[in-house]
Amino acid sequence: MKTLDIAEVAQRSGLPASTLRFYEEKGLIRSTGRHGLRRLFAESVLERLSLIALGQGAGFTLEEMAEMFGADGRPPIDRARLLEQADDLDKRIRHLVRMRDGLRHVAACTAPSHLECPTFRRLLRHAARPPRRRP
Amino acid sequence: MKTLDIAEVAQRSGLPASTLRFYEEKGLIRSTGRHGLRRLFAESVLERLSLIALGQGAGFTLEEMAEMFGADGRPPIDRARLLEQADDLDKRIRHLVRMRDGLRHVAACTAPSHLECPTFRRLLRHAARPPRRRP
DNA sequence: CTACGAATTCAAGAGCACTTGAGGTCAAGC
DNA sequence: GCTTGACCTCAAGTGCTCTTGAATTCGTAG
Numbered sequence: 148m149k150t151l152d153i154a155e156v157a158q159r160s161g162l163p164a165s166t167l168r169f170y171e172e173k174g175l176i177r178s179t180g181r182h183g184l185r186r187l188f189a190e191s192v193l194e195r196l197s198l199i200a201l202g203q204g205a206g207f208t209l210e211e212m213a214e215m216f217g218a219d220g221r222p223p224i225d226r227a228r229l230l231e232q233a234d235d236l237d238k239r240i241r242h243l244v245r246m247r248d249g250l251r252h253v254a255a256c257t258a259p260s261h262l263e264c265p266t267f268r269r270l271l272r273h274a275a276r277p278p279r280r281r282p
Numbered sequence: 283m284k285t286l287d288i289a290e291v292a293q294r295s296g297l298p299a300s301t302l303r304f305y306e307e308k309g310l311i312r313s314t315g316r317h318g319l320r321r322l323f324a325e326s327v328l329e330r331l332s333l334i335a336l337g338q339g340a341g342f343t344l345e346e347m348a349e350m351f352g353a354d355g356r357p358p359i360d361r362a363r364l365l366e367q368a369d370d371l372d373k374r375i376r377h378l379v380r381m382r383d384g385l386r387h388v389a390a391c392t393a394p395s396h397l398e399c400p401t402f403r404r405l406l407r408h409a410a411r412p413p414r415r416r417p
Numbered sequence: 418c419t420a421c422g423a424a425t426t427c428a429a430g431a432g433c434a435c436t437t438g439a440g441g442t443c444a445a446g447c
Numbered sequence: 448g449c450t451t452g453a454c455c456t457c458a459a460g461t462g463c464t465c466t467t468g469a470a471t472t473c474g475t476a477g
Contacts, residue, residue, distance in 0.1 A: 153454070164454080165436055173434095183443050184455045194397060197406040204381050209434070229389040236382040240375055246339050247371040254364040262329060271332040288424070299424080300466055308464095318473050319425050343463070 150179060150187040160196045174213040175199055205232050206239075245273055285314060285322040295331045309348040310334055340367050341374075380408055 157164045170176045171186070176195050178186035195216075202212045215225070249270035256264050292299045305311045306321070311330050313321035330351075337347045350360070384405035391399050 163436080166434085168455090169435060184441095185443085185453080186455090191397075194406060201381060201384065201406060203434095204377060205385060208432095226389040229385045233382050233385040233389070236378055236385065240378050240382065242339060243371050243375050243378070246336060247368050247375065249336065250340060250364045250368040250371065254361040254368070262326075268329075271329060271336060298466080301464085303425085304465060319471095320473080321424080338464095345463090 153186050156188050173209055284325055288321050291323050308344055
């Protein structure tokens with residue numbers, strides 16, 4: 148099995164070595180051994196890192212992800228949880244779409260003051276706070 | 283002109299008073315005066331708060347927003363900036379859509395291991411890190 | 418006029434995701 | 448064998464957005 152040293156993982160994943168060490172400390176990835184002091188990683192760590200990026204984008208915290216693919220390795224994925232998260236994403240997407248449209252409108256709008264523009268005012272009424280990363 | 287005390291602003295905006303004080307300190311909102319010690323706000327602060335929520339969702343930091351509607355009040359909006367931000371949002375939206383679809387797929391997929399599922403693997407390859415809040 | 422409760426200030430703390438710096442170690446090349 | 452430089456550890460620091468707590472002030476109801 149081919150092993151990668153941290154520099155190679157860093158280069159291929161685009162993450163700095165410090166982040167990789169940090170992730171390992173958090174239990175998000177694992178090194179398969181050492182060469183002297185130096186960590187060795189299996190190539191599969193790259194997939195894991197993609198998975199982490201995916202999860203981050205979906206709104207999971209690092210800690211939640213560490214739990215999810217906890218003890219063993221293979222993500223024992225919780226389907227209900229994922230669907231819930233997908234619905235959540237739907238909300239965020241709709242929100243962002245409204246905002247994008249709003250921004251474009253404001254950039255184009257010629258109303259004397261944006262606060263007088265009905266489109267803008269409608270937008271504001273819908274501008275609920277973005278869902279906070281679960282506190 | 284009707285004025286609101288902080289409790290009313292809090293209640294109508296859904297933000298805790300501490301956040302309102304924090305925003306004022308940051309120059310994001312202004313109280314119009316005091317009644318004794320107590321802040322008084324114009325009703326228009328509610329619109330401003332919506333605007334802030336909007337901006338946050340669009341990826342502006344509080345400081346950037348404080349700059350934008352800086353000295354006077356009325357947002358002297360920078361159109362180029364807004365369009366740029368809208369394009370940015372477009373990217374984020376496309377990203378989120380892929381992730382949502384990915385999550386749904388994974389929840390439904392029956393492949394023995396997700397890492398063997400081609401759809402999932404394709405998803406992973408696209409799971410670039412979500413754009414970091416401008417560092 | 419007194420007591421209550423809501424608001425105030427200021428400093429510190431919290432949560433998340435990392436980054437940085439000081440000081441040490443070790444494999445490899447010369 | 449010695450130097451070099453990548454990698455190591457551990458503690459502390461960063462940036463952002465707030466929250467919490469202690470001590471204090473003040474308007475309003477009774």
